[in-house]
Amino acid sequence: MSTPQIEIQWIAALVAVSCAIPGVFLVLRKMAMVSDAISHAILPGIVVGFLVAGSLNSPLLIILAAATGLFTVVLVELISKTRLVKEDAAIGLVFPALFSIGVILISRNVANVHIDTDAVLMGEIAFAPFDRLVVWGYDIGPQNAWVMQAILLLNILFVFLFFKELKLSTFDSGLAASLGFAPVAINYALMSLVSVTTVGAFDAVGAILVVALMIVPAATAYLLTDNLKTMLFIAVAIGIVSAIAGYWLARFIDASISGSMATMCGFLFFVVFIFAPQRGLLSILRRTSRQKLEFAQMTLAIHIFNHSGENDNLEERRKSHLNKHLSWDKKFSEAIVQQSLNKGLIKLDGELISLTEKGQSFVVAAQRLISSKNHPEFSSLRKEFIIFSE
Amino acid sequence: MDYYDFFTGLFTDYTTQVIGLGTAFLGLMSGVLGVFAVLRKQSLLGDAVAHASLPGIAMAFILSGTKNTLLIFGGAALAGWLATFWISSIVKNTRIKSDAALAIVLAVFFGFGLVLLTFIQRMENANQAGLETYLFGQAATLLRQDVISMGAIAAFAIIVILLLWKELKLITFDPQFARSLGFSQRWMDMVVNTLIVLSIVIGLQTVGVILMSALLIAPAAAARQWTNRMSGMIVLSGIFGILSGVVGTGISSVGNNLSTGPVIVLVSVMIVVISFVFAPGRGLMALAWQKNKNRKSLALNTLLQGMYDTCRSHQNIKHEHSLAIIKTLPGYNRKTLKALRHEGLVSITKENEWCLTDLGISKAGEAIKSGRMI
Numbered sequence: 001m002s003t004p005q006i007e008i009q010w011i012a013a014l015v016a017v018s019c020a021i022p023g024v025f026l027v028l029r030k031m032a033m034v035s036d037a038i039s040h041a042i043l044p045g046i047v048v049g050f051l052v053a054g055s056l057n058s059p060l061l062i063i064l065a066a067a068t069g070l071f072t073v074v075l076v077e078l079i080s081k082t083r084l085v086k087e088d089a090a091i092g093l094v095f096p097a098l099f100s101i102g103v104i105l106i107s108r109n110v111a112n113v114h115i116d117t118d119a120v121l122m123g124e125i126a127f128a129p130f131d132r133l134v135v136w137g138y139d140i141g142p143q144n145a146w147v148m149q150a151i152l153l154l155n156i157l158f159v160f161l162f163f164k165e166l167k168l169s170t171f172d173s174g175l176a177a178s179l180g181f182a183p184v185a186i187n188y189a190l191m192s193l194v195s196v197t198t199v200g201a202f203d204a205v206g207a208i209l210v211v212a213l214m215i216v217p218a219a220t221a222y223l224l225t226d227n228l229k230t231m232l233f234i235a236v237a238i239g240i241v242s243a244i245a246g247y248w249l250a251r252f253i254d255a256s257i258s259g260s261m262a263t264m265c266g267f268l269f270f271v272v273f274i275f276a277p278q279r280g281l282l283s284i285l286r287r288t289s290r291q292k293l294e295f296a297q298m299t300l301a302i303h304i305f306n307h308s309g310e311n312d313n314l315e316e317r318r319k320s321h322l323n324k325h326l327s328w329d330k331k332f333s334e335a336i337v338q339q340s341l342n343k344g345l346i347k348l349d350g351e352l353i354s355l356t357e358k359g360q361s362f363v364v365a366a367q368r369l370i371s372s373k374n375h376p377e378f379s380s381l382r383k384e385f386i387i388f389s390e
Numbered sequence: 391m392d393y394y395d396f397f398t399g400l401f402t403d404y405t406t407q408v409i410g411l412g413t414a415f416l417g418l419m420s421g422v423l424g425v426f427a428v429l430r431k432q433s434l435l436g437d438a439v440a441h442a443s444l445p446g447i448a449m450a451f452i453l454s455g456t457k458n459t460l461l462i463f464g465g466a467a468l469a470g471w472l473a474t475f476w477i478s479s480i481v482k483n484t485r486i487k488s489d490a491a492l493a494i495v496l497a498v499f500f501g502f503g504l505v506l507l508t509f510i511q512r513m514e515n516a517n518q519a520g521l522e523t524y525l526f527g528q529a530a531t532l533l534r535q536d537v538i539s540m541g542a543i544a545a546f547a548i549i550v551i552l553l554l555w556k557e558l559k560l561i562t563f564d565p566q567f568a569r570s571l572g573f574s575q576r577w578m579d580m581v582v583n584t585l586i587v588l589s590i591v592i593g594l595q596t597v598g599v600i601l602m603s604a605l606l607i608a609p610a611a612a613a614r615q616w617t618n619r620m621s622g623m624i625v626l627s628g629i630f631g632i633l634s635g636v637v638g639t640g641i642s643s644v645g646n647n648l649s650t651g652p653v654i655v656l657v658s659v660m661i662v663v664i665s666f667v668f669a670p671g672r673g674l675m676a677l678a679w680q681k682n683k684n685r686k687s688l689a690l691n692t693l694l695q696g697m698y699d700t701c702r703s704h705q706n707i708k709h710e711h712s713l714a715i716i717k718t719l720p721g722y723n724r725k726t727l728k729a730l731r732h733e734g735l736v737s738i739t740k741e742n743e744w745c746l747t748d749l750g751i752s753k754a755g756e757a758i759k760s761g762r763m764i
Binding site: 026027030031032033035036040079082084085086088089091092093096097099100101103104107108117121122208209211212214215216218219222223250253254255256258259260261262263265266269273279281284 | 428431432433434436437441479480483484485486487489490491492493494496497498499500501502503504505506507508509512525526600601603604606607608610611614615648649651652653655656659662666672673674677
């Protein structure tokens with residue numbers, strides 16, 4: 001690997017990690033689309049900042065553009081406060097307007113702004129190693145890497161110092177307010193952080209793909225853990241993996257690096273979305289089908305129990321009657337009867353179903369449970385009568 | 391070309407007519423369908439769908455090798471539709487909320503689209519020049535057959551809306567009631583989502599994938615301010631959409647080489663701002679006026695009742711008070727007192743003292759008794 005290659009991957013990983021950290025809080029606070037709004041809306045700020053400062057990596061530009069991001073958040077809040085439109089429409093109006101202004105400024109080539117719309121959409125991470133930071137005659141690396149290192153440090157410091165406040169205001173802002181933790185201040189601090197990070201990442205990956213790096217790793221981590229700290233670490237790891245894998249994918253097919261990074265993020269999310277233990281699509285489907293079978297066995301047992309009196313019509317307990325009474329089709333009845341037989345809940349006398357002793361105590365326990373509506377006990381019931389092993 | 395050329399061209403010049411007609415179809419369609427998106431609080435779904443259609447456009451080009459409008463529309467619609475499907479699947483099956491689901495699908499599809507687009511740029515195919523116009527839109531690239539396709543889609547969507555008018559109204563305003571009548575949630579979502587996808591697709595060439603969502607939201611948000619009826623809102627939103635499309639295209643073709651999308655979006659947002667400020671009833675000015683009126687009438691009431699109470703503590707209900715005493719009453723200010731006098735509720739004597747008139751006494755008595763304002 002050549003030095004520029006390593007530097008590009010270093011910058012890509014820095015961007016991914018810096019984005020993933022605030023992203024976790026955006027996902028948990030249900031504010032993911034705010035990052036979309038900010039990333040579009042900072043464009044005019046960047047153009048104006050570029051006119052003033054002359055470089056995409058100047059601190060002045062970062063502050064100016066980040067201020068535009070914060071301005072967007074405030075504007076959206078002001079508009080939704082008038083109740084003329086709902087919040088989602090307010091977001092959807094503000095950022096395209098600001099983004100349009102930015103695009104027009106760029107395409108009118110105001111005072112030779114050297115950013116074209118391609119850079120706006122995809123960033124220029126491939127060229128990042130050419131912008132060197134030279135201090136006292138020494139070349140200490142790409143400018144953008146230093147900018148991102150500073151922003152990453154800021155992100156880590158913020159989360160480290162205000163972890164308790166962030167956590168509380170994210171999960172229970174009412175409690176946070178009543179305990180004097182100033183959730184509003186924390187919110188604006190977080191929005192400032194998102195804005196600064198977005199601006200820093202803009203140079204590398206452009207306006208829109210920042211959203212992928214902020215939200216997708218965090219959402220993927222959200223499917224894998226219940227613990228905030230673990231979620232932060234998983235999101236960071238996923239960010240790094242997508243950044244590096246994205247870089248190599250882009251090299252391999254000779255396409256946009258930032259686009260490939262977003263694609264890898266999406267790929268990882270998709271894999272987790274399907275296969276995650278407990279929260280993945282597959283385990284959800286498996287769980288629902290298992291619950292359906294369990295419930296059917298319970299229904300069958302209760303049905304037989306209800307018709308086991310001396311004077312009851314034997315017809316009700318016939319296997320072939322199930323489809324009429326419980327509106328089960330023949331195959332399903334057959335399967336449920338077989339499963340209950342295997343579990344020893346019922347016995348068959350030709351066509352006639354009756355409960356075993358185990359089946360009877362199962363019904364008693366189940367009925368008690370249903371009438372008490374005490375859900376946690378269901379797992380003990382499951383263990384005791386092994387309706388369907390886990 | 392200047393503005394005069396463009397707008398006379400709408401009536402005389404064939405190319406301008408084609409472009410004008412195309413943007414009018416687009417504005418009409420997004421205006422009409424945006425109403426459902428905005429009222430169902432799905433404004434941002436349009437944003438996700440629009441971004442997500444990019445890989446569909448690129449895929450259609452890679453697979454067919456041509457820039458056939460219908461194929462591109464088809465690819466975009468398929469990708470957009472897949473996006474809505476994936477978003478609802480994420481929201482339904484996981485604990486990820488809809489905002490994050492939108493952001494995920496939007497960014498990932500768009501990123502993948504950019505990968506495909508850069509991949510196409512390196513293919514040896516001269517035809518590819520121009521796929522970039524789908525990013526920010528270029529109305530000048532509209533050809534006769536594009537406009538015909540757009541018109542066909544717009545006509546189809548509007549027929550669907552007319553046929554399903556009652557149902558759409560029901561699922562927009564009271565989805566719970568609709569469910570209780572036996573409409574399935576999935577069916578309802580699918581119809582509206584498909585309509586939104588179609589309206590996005592129709593605008594891709596003119597407005598572009600990035601800004602199309604704004605054209606969906608803005609006319610509807612503006613129309614909402616002027617009327618409370620859905621039929622009125624749809625008509626108005628359609629008109630605003632056409633206006634944004636045609637005027638925006640005009641401005642962009644005058645300022646040469648300007649992408650159409652951003653200009654159309656800014657025009658539509660201007661309409662929103664004007665509506666926010668000036669709409670009667672809901673607009674900010676109307677609200678401020680109403681608030682001012684309420685404040686004045688509250689001050690009048692307070693002062694009148696204060697004077698009434700003070701007078702009642704005297705033998706004579708028409709007891710006169712000097713200005714110094716009236717000044718101590720709650721709600722007093724010069725204008726309020728003047729207004730009371732103007733309304734004939736109080737009068738001033740020759741000794742410069744104030745007293746209630748008969749009308750003032752009866753009004754104040756009534757107001758106190760009924761608890762209502764005068």
